[in-house]
Amino acid sequence: MTGAGRSRWSRRFIILSAAFLVVWRFGALVGISRRVEVTIALFGFVFHVVFGMAYLLVPSYFGTILATDRVPAAHLAVSVSGTVLLTAGSLLDIPASVESTVESAGVLLWCAGIVAFLAALLWSIRDPLLGGETGTSSHRSDHEWVDRYANRFIPVSFAYLAAGSYELLARVSPLPGLTDGYMPRVTHLLAAGFVVLLVFTLGVRLAPRFLGVPAPKVPTGIVLLTGAVGPALIAFGLTSRSVLVAGALAEAVAFVGFTAVYLVIYLRSDRRRVGSGSILVGTVSGVFGVAIGVTVAVGPLFGLQPFSLGMVQTHLQLNLFGFLGLVIVGFAVQFYPPTAGRFRGANERTARIVIGTLAVGLGTVAVGRVLSQSSFVTLGNGLALVGAVGYGYLLTRLLVEIGSRRAN
Incomplete structure (x- = not known):
C-alpha cells in the first residue's frame, strides 16, 4: 500500500471520529442515556481515531x-454503519424485537470490521513481530529500548480487542461467551484493554519524538506491564472482590x-506545543478517574458506602x-498541527x-456531577460542545486541505 493511500484512509477515520465527538457532546448536552453516550463516545469518537492512527x-x-x-476502506464502511446501528438501537423508540x-446487525458489522482490522495489521507485521524490528532510525538509538519493549504490547492490545469484540458478539448470538456477558466487562476489555493500552504503547513512542526527550526506561516498563x-x-474480576x-x-x-x-518528558522538553x-x-484527568475506580473497588473492604450515581x-x-478525549485530541493536534493549514483560524x-x-x-x-448541580453539568456540556465543534473544524479543514494538496 502506498504512503498516500495509508494517509488518505487514516484521515477519513480521523475526520469521522471528530464528527462523532460533536454528536457525543451534543447528545450529552440535550440529555441522552449513559448507554447511548458510551456507544457514541467509545465506538464512534475513540475507536475511529484509534483505527485511523493504528x-x-x-x-x-x-x-x-x-x-x-x-x-x-471496507473497515471504515462497516465500522461507521455498525456504530450508527448500535446507537440507533439504543436511542430510537422502537419495539424491543426491532x-x-x-443491535445484532450493528454488532455483526462492527465485528466484521474488527476481523478485517486485526487481520490486516497482524499480517503486515507478522515477520518483524518475531524479529524484533522497531523501525527506529539510527539517529534515535536512545529510543530503541523503549520502542522494542513497547512493540511487545501491541499484540496484547489486539488480543483485548478480539476478546471484547467476541464477547460483544456472544451477547447477540448463540456463541458461548468467555464470561457472563455483563456489559461493563465488555467495555473494560475494549476501552481499558485495547484503547488505553494502545494509547500507552503508542504514547511512549510518540511523546518522546514530539517533545525531543527519551522516555525513562523503568517507569515505562512498569506502565506497560x-x-x-x-x-x-x-473485566474478569467484577464478581470477585480480591481480583477486582x-x-x-x-x-x-x-x-x-x-x-x-x-x-518527565514534558518538563525536560523545550519543544512544548498546545x-x-x-x-x-x-x-x-485519568489519574483522578482511576482514583474513583480504586475507591469503588477498595471502599467496601473498609466499610465505605457505595458511591453515588454522580x-x-x-x-x-x-x-x-x-x-481518552483530551489525550487523543492532544496527539491529533500534534500529529496534524493547525499551523500547517491555510484557512481562517489555522x-x-x-x-x-x-x-x-x-x-x-x-x-x-x-464538579457538577460530584455536587449534583445540574446547572454546572449543563454549562460544562455546552462548553464541551463548543470545543468539540472547534476541534472538528480545525482538524477537518486541515485534513481535507492536506488531501487536496496531495491529490494535486
Missing part, C-alpha cells in the same frame, strides 16, 4: 508498511506511571472524556482556545 503507525513501528489498500435486530494486566483482572482490587490497583499504577513518564498541554491535562458518572467522564491560538474550552467543559461537568 493503520498509519503500527506497521511503521515494526519497520514495514500496511500490506493492503482495500481493508481500511431494537434487538438493529501493569496496563496490560489490569484490564483483564477488572488487584486489577484496580494495577490500572492505578499504570495511569499514575504514564502521567509521571509524560510529565497539543502537549492537552495530553498532560488528559493524563491528570460519582460513577464522574469516573466515566474523567476517563472517557478526560483521559493557528496555535485557536487550537489553544479549543483545547482550553474542552478542558474547562470537562472540569465543570465533573
